[in-house]
Amino acid sequence: MPKVLMKGNEVIAEAAIHAGCKNFFGYPITPQSELVAYMANRLPEIDGLFLQAESEVAAINMVYGAASAGVRVMTSSSSPGFSLKQEGVSYLAGAELPAVIVNIGRGGPGLGNIQPAQSDxxxxxKGGGHGDYYTPVLAPSTLQEIVELTKLAFDLADEYRTPVVLLGDGMLGQMMEPVEFTEEDMKVLPEKKWATTGTRGDGAPKVISSLELNDVNLENHNHTLQSKYEVIKQREVRFDTYRADDAEYMVVAYGTVSRIAKSAIDEARENGIKIGMIRPITLWPFPEKPFEEYRDKVKAFLSVEMSAGQMVEDVRLAVNGKAPVEFFGRTGGVIPNHSEVLEAIKSLAGGGQ
Amino acid sequence: MMHEIVIAGFGGQGVMSMGQLLAYAGMTENKHVSWLPSYGPEQRGGTANVSVVISDEPIGSPVIQNPSVAIVLNNPSFEKFEPTVKKGGVLIVNKSIVDLKSKRNDITVIEVPTAEIASEIGSPRVAGSVILGAFIQHSKAISKKSIIESLKNVLSERKQHLIPANEEALERGASLVINGDVKKPIA
Incomplete structure (x- = not known):
């Protein structure tokens, strides 16, 4: 297929359709509304189901219903609307239902604004809703990577029977880049024998529920979930590195911020600072391995985020006291520019010598 | 070669579309491109801007801090972006509306009487193409042919008849630069 110029939000929608998702329940909110609009336009063309729900809460519960029937299903929102969905995400996790939930983050807390942020x-x-659960979280940094990770989100959801979050920010949702949709073979996944599609008279009725009144049974269910999360942690960690091989200092950044950091790293290298980057692609499970590899080799880490300092906590856990971990961030929808990231790098390198 | 282009003006002046056309044309030339709009709570008559990067190499940050080219279509955009243009870069000014003058002597300034030229062509709607004509003539970032081809792809059926006027507008913009109507930086 030739390259097409599309907005990030539209790329997510088209990539979902390519991944075989024909069911979408959503509610518009800036800066992700183009995703809803695109689905409203496209899904009827392919005999899919688009439904604009009366609220985010309704949309996520419709997702629960569709997922129970075993079909690929997606919903999307932005920060305040994503918060509203949390009860439903917890129910999906508890009932072990596969679904993909998109969050195109914006400035918060509260209603905040509509500019890009990573403060979710x-x-x-860490779960997001109530109860002991995690969801795999994928964080693309380019529009082409959205294509790849949206497909992966559906595959992970089906393989592990879990809700999966695709996390971007307003910048990723609003920007345009050329993308190419490749026709890939569908991954062979376990048959959804649990789906409530009717027993046709043979066998016991199938029940999808997150309710378990017996405490011991519910503890056993929690053990099952935790074992599943362990498997995901072992098998599904993804990350990328940039100019890391000979690095004395290391930036940690994900999503669009990693692109700004890349420009700053290139400039820092021109200034003689040996700096590289670890870019987590899965935010959960967090990639601990590259930190184990580099924490004894580098002099310091710098977590760069569009938040007041959130991922930096996971970086500190992964570095485990073996090297200093500093933080630079902007909040409230302000996009850091590469020269302030460069300044933070210079001060890290100056302080570490 | 990397061109970092900011286009800014009133909402409704075609800022986003001009940027999209450049990005599309860059893509048809197999260049790396990115298009990033300002998308605050904008409204008709408010100011809007778009950042377009056209590059031979993969693009890192789509955010432009110091543009190599700033195309400013109104006074507020001039005030905001004229000081940010990279040393040795270009400021292209919509002279029909902007009455401010750049005092910088380290950038090239091209002033384009867009509305006057567009009305001479007989189509006020092609003012943006006059500016783009001046831009591509000066920067050689993309060819005029790619812009025309892209217009054919992005314009709806109903608007295809505007292509000849746009082509003329691109040529008139380019001829301003060819004729040397440009304030060059003082070496």
Whole structure:
């Protein structure tokens, strides 16, 4: 297929359709509304189901219903609307239902504004709703990577029977870049024998529920979930590195911010500072391995985020006291520019010598 | 070669579309491109801007701090972006509306009477193409042919008849630069 010029939000929608998602329940909110609009336009063309719900809460519960029937299903929102969905995400996790939830983050807290932010990191990586659960979180940094990770989100959801979050920010949702949709073979996944599609008279009725009144049974269910999360942690960690091999200092950044950091790193290298980057692609499970590899080799880490400092906590856990971990961030929808990131790098390198 | 272009003006002046056309044309030339709009709570008559990067190499940050080219279509945009233009860069000014003058002597300034030229062509709607004509003539970032081809792709059926006027507008913009109507930086 030739390259097409599209907005990030539209790329997510088209990539979902390419991944076989024909069911979408959503509610518009800036800066992700183009995703809803695109689905409203496209899904009827392919005999899919688009439904604009009366609220985010309704949309996520419709997702629960569709997922129970075993079909690929997606919903999307931006920070305040994503918060509203949390009860439903917890139910999906509890009932072990596969679904993809998109969060195109914006400045907060509260209603905040509509500019890009990464301040939902805690929420997406530590469960978000009530109860002991995690959701895999994928964080693309380019529009082409959205294509790849949206497909992966559906595959992970089905393989592990879990809700999966695709996390971007307003910048990723609003920007345009050329993308190419490749026709890939569908991954062979376990048959959804649990789906409530009717027993046709043979066998016991299938029940999808997150309710378990017996405490011991619910503890056993929690053990099952935790074992599943362990498997995901072992098998599904993804990250990228940039100019890391000979690095004396290391930036840690994800999503669009990693692109700004890249420009700053290139400039810092021209100034003689040996700096590289670790870019987590899965935010949960957090990639601990590259930190184990580099924490004894580098002099210091710098976490760069569009937040007041959230991922930096996971960086500190992964570095485990073996090297200093500094932080630079902007909040409230302000996009850091590469020269302030460069200044932060210079001060890190100056302070570390 | 990397061109970092900011286009800014009133909402409704075609800022986003001009940027999209450049990005599209860059893509048809197999260049790396990115298009990033300002998308605050904008409204008709408010100011809007778009950042377009056209590059031979993969693009890192789509955010432009110091543009190599700033195209400013109104006074507020001039005030905001004229000081940010990279040393040795270009400021292209919509002279029909902007009455401010750049005092910088380290950038090239091209002033384009867009509305006057567009009305001579007989189509006020092609003012943006006059500016783009001056831009591509000066920067050689993309060819005029790619712009025309892209217009054919992005314009709806109903608007295809505007292509000849746009082509003329691109040529008139280019001829301003060819004729040397440009204030060069003082070496």
């Amino acid at each position: 990191y805690f929420q997406v990586t």
